[in-house]
Structures are given as C-alpha cells and as structure tokens.
Amino acid sequence: MTRLIRIELLKLRTTPALYVTLAVTVFFTVVSAPTTILLAGQQGSPAAGSLENVSKVLGVSGLTTMVMLVLGILVIAGEYRHRTIMGAYLGEPRRGKILIAKLITVAGIGAVLGAAMFGLVLAIALPLYASKGVHSLPVDVASMWLGCTLATACFGLLGVALGAVTRNTVGAVIGALIWIQAVELGLLQTLIPSMAKWLPAGAGVAVTAIPGSDTQLLQPLAAGLVLVGWAAVLSIVATGLAHRQELR
C-alpha cells in the first residue's frame, strides 16, 4: 500500500492539478482574510473581532473543502479521462487497492491543506486583529482548526468516491458543485433544514462552525461523525464498483 500511495503522490506531483489547487487556495485565503478584517465595521459589516467577523475570517474550510472535492474527483476521474487508469490496473490488478491508495492520499493531502490554510489564515489574521486592538478571539480556535482539517480531508474522500462512481471529470465536478451549493446549501437548508443537516454539505458546515452559532446545524462532534460516515459509505460503494466495472 505504501508503494501505491507513493505512486499516487508521484502522479500528483507530475501534473498541474495539485499546484493549481494550492495556488487557488492560497490566493483566495491571502486575499479574503485581510479584506474581511480591514473592511470590518464599514458600510454595515460586522465589527472586527465580533463573532460574525471572526467566523467569516476563519471560515476558510468553505474554500478548502470545495477545492479538495474537485481535486478528489480529478485524481480518479482524470485517470479515466486520459485512460491512464488502464496502466494503473495493469500494474495492480486488484483495483480496490488502487482506489484505497487514492483515498488515503487525498485524505492526507486534504488534512494537510485544511490544517495549513487554517494556520495561514490565523497567521494573517492575528496581527491584523492586534493592530485593530483585538487581542482575543471569541471562538474555540483549536476546535475550528480541527474541524477545518477533518472537513477538508472528508471532502477529498467524497471527491474520490464521486469520481470513481461517475468516471466523468466534468460531470462529477459540475454535478457536485450544483448539488452542494444549489441543492443542499441553497434549497434544502432553507426548506428542510432538519434533513439538510444530515447531508454532507450540512455536516461540513457544522463541523467548522462556531458551536451554537446556528441552531439548525448539528454539533461539531456529531457533524464530524456524520461527515466521516458519508465519506466512508461512498468510498466503500466506489471500491465495490471498481471491482465490478468493465474497463472499456
């Protein structure tokens, strides 16, 4: 398995997807956090250091989860798109092992990305808050950091599973973004919040949210378990399908 994971990392290192992913995430993180802090209190926006302001600044998981979802899809559906999956299966005919290696790799990258981006936001935000006279944040930073790490890793897993099931890069990316942004967050969370909180996006939001800030969401610990559950179930389905699907 270690060798297969090394191969997956080598694949990622030798194509632009990982670097583009990192660049996009860092760029938006670096731009968004200072902007939110510097514009705080202006034109009706929440004051710097307020719960709403800090929640928005530290809410980097909204970006990292979507980025990892897309990267997860690319990692497997991209192999079908370019037909490199055939070489992978010739090298390791037990297909489930390849998918498991991809899941572990993407989950690891997701965890590192989530933790690093949250750390980057903190590194940018803390001096800026200090310059505005805010020396302590009204949130449990450690819990949010952990939540961001977990959510980003889990959305990577969801991406791999979705890519393995659909085998279609464009369809999976567009479908996933529409489902999460429009169906789950746009419709279901407004119309049927009691159901939406149990779905992946609802759990993803809850796991990184400030506890008690939204009564419609699960508690972070429960949300974390729900998110891990979704990632596990879809990964098992994808692994099962990988064994049976014809490679044509």
Place this chain on the structure above:
Amino acid sequence: MPTMSFTDLTKHYGPVKALDGFTVDIASGRITAFLGANGSGKTTSMRLLLGLSEPTSGSATIDGRAYRDLAEPTRVVGAVLDQGFHPNRNARNHLRIAAAQANVSASRIPVVLELVGLTEAADRRVGGYSLGMRQRLALASALIGDPTILVLDEPFNGLDPEGITTLRNFLRHFADSGGTVFLSSHLLAEVAHSADDAVIIDHGRLVASSPVATLVAGTSTAVITTPDVDVLTAALQARGGTVTRTGPDQVTVTGLDRDVIGRTAAGAGVVILDMRGDGDDLETIFAALINDKERPS
C-alpha cells in the same frame, strides 16, 4: 507448457457475442500475430487476458495463472493496448510512474527511452507528441518491467517506415532471446514479415492457428509452365499437392510450398520454365480462410 492459453473463452456485451468459445495456445519464444477484422474479438481477448475485463465464461491464463494472480504482473507481461497518457506529464515522469507500478528501479527509464528512441524527447509534454511517438512511449512503458511476454494491440499503428523496421527488428530480437510476443495487427503484410505464428479469429471464434509458413504453403497457389506437364502432375500429386491443368504447358498447384515444388520437379527430372506465386500473401490467405469459414457447407 504454453505461455498463454485461451480456453473456451466467451464474452457477451449484452446481446453481442464478442467472443464465442475462443480456444488457442500461444507458444513461448515466438512472435504470434493475432489477426482478424475489426470487431472480430482481438482486443477483447487481450483485455480478458490482462484482467481488464471479466469473461462471461472460460479462462485466459499466463503460464497457467490468471493475470491478477501474478505477483508483479508488469514484470511478466508488458502490454500496449489503448492506455493513454496525461497530456501535461512528460515522458520521463510517465515512465517514473510506470517503473514504480512495476516495482523496478528508475534506472530502467533511460534504458527503455534509448530502446524506443525517445531519449531526446523525454522531457517534453506527451500532449505534444505525434501518434508514432506515443506508440513508442507505450512500448517503453510495456518494457519498463523487463517482461518476458509482450502483448501488443496494433503496435505498428502510427509508426513511420523507419519506426516499423525498428520495431520489427526489436520484436525479432526479443523473441530470439526467449521472449514471447503476441501482437494484433491489421497490417497483414507487416505481420507476414514479423511473425512466426498466426492466430486468425473471426466473429469471436478461432479460424486458424499455425505457423505463418504453413498457412502460406497451405493456401498459396503456384502457376507453373513446363514441357513435362504429365510427369510433373504425377510427381506433385504424389507429394499431396492439388494440381490442375490450366493450359497445354501450364499447371496450377495448391497445397505445396514452392520450395517443395521445385525440389519435387528436380527429383522427377522435370524442367520448369516459369513458376509464379499467386495468393501467398497473408491478406489473400486471411480472406480465403474467412470466406471458407463463412461459406455454407
């Protein structure tokens, strides 16, 4: 023991029978050409052999084992099917991945790059490669594990004449060194130059399997001009040939190699004024075999 065996191999895609009880053994240390029209079942057979598809029934094995049961399969079998390349990855990195998949040292990479003539282009993006260069990279990927068996689906496609000659020479050297080559091709003239054995498939069923020389001898026709028609006819019939008189001093002979005809005539003291071959190219043989099979008995 044969290197590769297809045993009563059947594959259905819904109502379509891609393979229908296909059975043949591929001998080791030889180049075996796998011939058939488009959709005859060549690629399906190869994919089943390599574990990329599951048979409806029957089996395809390598030294008695299914591909998936080989410990390090790409060190036993190198395959060129229609596997692709990431267009933004360069050839060297593609081969680094292939080497890791085969669990061999990266020191094999310059060796196979040199072998297929891609050393100069190794650091260029594969997206900018010509079809021929991609074919050569596919062959390099197949060779990275230093396998003893090569399974090649249309390996001559996209190669220029120089590339074809290089590949042909390489395959001959590979087989002469004890390796086994199983290649499909629609370039029958090219296969005639390269292959020792031929397996012909049609509508998912085996049509013929024998050395190319035997196929040619068995189906070729020689048109002979001689002043001793009767003596030559008797001598050739005694050797098992089918002789038809087609002129006052001309006969047409089928079922005998021209070398045998010449020696038989010499043994019988017959003077041959002219001998022309007809239909001894694989294309004619292939068409004849397929037509024979399809003709109602």
